[in-house]
Amino acid sequence: LAEPLFADVAGDIAVSFEFFPPRTEKMEETLWQSIATLAPLGPRFVSVTYGAGGSTRERTHSTVARIQRETGLEAAAHLTCVEASRDEIDAVARDYWAAGIRHIVALRGDPPEQGKAFASHPQGYANAVELVRGLKAVAPFEISVAAYPECHPESRNRAADLDNLWRKIDAGADRAITQFFFTPDCFFRFRDQAAVMGIDAEIVPGILPVSNVAQTRKFAGQCGADIPDWMDRLFEGLDNLPAARQLVAATVAAELCGRLYAGGVRHFHFYTLNRAELAYAICHLLGLRPAPQAAEKAA
Numbered sequence: 476l477a478e479p480l481f482a483d484v485a486g487d488i489a490v491s492f493e494f495f496p497p498r499t500e501k502m503e504e505t506l507w508q509s510i511a512t513l514a515p516l517g518p519r520f521v522s523v524t525y526g527a528g529g530s531t532r533e534r535t536h537s538t539v540a541r542i543q544r545e546t547g548l549e550a551a552a553h554l555t556c557v558e559a560s561r562d563e564i565d566a567v568a569r570d571y572w573a574a575g576i577r578h579i580v581a582l583r584g585d586p587p588e589q590g591k592a593f594a595s596h597p598q599g600y601a602n603a604v605e606l607v608r609g610l611k612a613v614a615p616f617e618i619s620v621a622a623y624p625e626c627h628p629e630s631r632n633r634a635a636d637l638d639n640l641w642r643k644i645d646a647g648a649d650r651a652i653t654q655f656f657f658t659p660d661c662f663f664r665f666r667d668q669a670a671v672m673g674i675d676a677e678i679v680p681g682i683l684p685v686s687n688v689a690q691t692r693k694f695a696g697q698c699g700a701d702i703p704d705w706m707d708r709l710f711e712g713l714d715n716l717p718a719a720r721q722l723v724a725a726t727v728a729a730e731l732c733g734r735l736y737a738g739g740v741r742h743f744h745f746y747t748l749n750r751a752e753l754a755y756a757i758c759h760l761l762g763l764r765p766a767p768q769a770a771e772k773a774a
């Protein structure tokens with residue numbers, strides 16, 4: 476029998492956590508509890524998403540600024556090109572810089588109305604490549620961009636998608652964070668193809684611990700990720716057993732991460748959905764422990 480998956484982990488990983496801006500007071504409380512739980516793990520950065528059509532502009536800004544101000548963590552702001560002119564986006568970026576935010580996750584974004592083709596603002600950035608260039612002209616931000624191990628649904632083919640990623644890196648992006656995926660081979664194939672294309676920036680797998688398959692399927696349909704049939708089978712009959720569902724979710728995500736680790740991955744980006752437990756448990760399995768001072772403070 477092979478060694479247990481986590482027998483050789485050394486805690487030699489970097490992690491980052493993604494959150495979305497809360498809509499209600501209750502959600503805000505959950506978010507800050509999650510940040511407090513995950514902060515001692517010393518993430519390389521934490522990022523806050525930007526709602527479709529810029530709908531969360533204010534909330535993204537205030538959440539990112541508060542994380543940066545109050546936690547000492549590096550906060551990264553997601554920013555999209557949707558329904559905004561270049562001048563408006565540049566102004567948002569300047570505000571971030573003034574607030575001490577040095578890291579932007581630069582995205583084209585999706586059209587506000589689902590199913591419609593993306594149309595850029597007449598005076599806007601047309602895509603993420605242009606946005607990266609624009610942001611770099613505003614200030615020397617660290618920039619992360621999106622990558623798609625299973626191809627973006629709008630791309631002509633795999634080669635065009637990789638070429639687009641190459642152009643984002645060439646425009647000044649420092650790393651790519653992937654859309655979620657559920658088999659390690661999917662990521663390794665993509666990493667190899669990117670290397671062949673001469674993409675030398677770090678490609679960080681985006682990990683989505685799934686505990687609600689129906690909801691994830693809805694998401695996945697929009698972004699070109701495939702949910703394997705075995706995922707449905709694993710969650711069958713657990714609708715009314717939330718704790719069992721969490722255990723299954725942790726097992727599935729942890730196995731994916733363990734295999735990615737065995738394949739050399741050392742930075743994991745977690746789509747937390749503002750919940751700490753699953754991401755925390757997986758980081759723990761990968762050998763990550765709170766920094767000693769942080770552990771003392773928490774005690």
Ligand code: FAD
Pocket residue numbers: 523524525526527528553554555580581582583584585601602603604620621622627628629630631635636639643652653654655681698
């Ligand atoms: P781009 O890199 O610009 O590319 C989009 C597609 O168009 C690709 O298929 C590309 O090949 C094609 N394309 C681009 N330019 C050209 C061209 N000149 N000619 C031909 N084809 C071209 N969305 C949000 O609204 N808010 C968020 O906070 C957010 N965060 C995300 C975080 C991560 C890590 C990821 C992976 C995605 C995130 N998204 C977010 C979703 C993202 O906005 C969508 O996937 C969007 O459809 C594409 O954005 P992009 O930056 O990848 O676009």
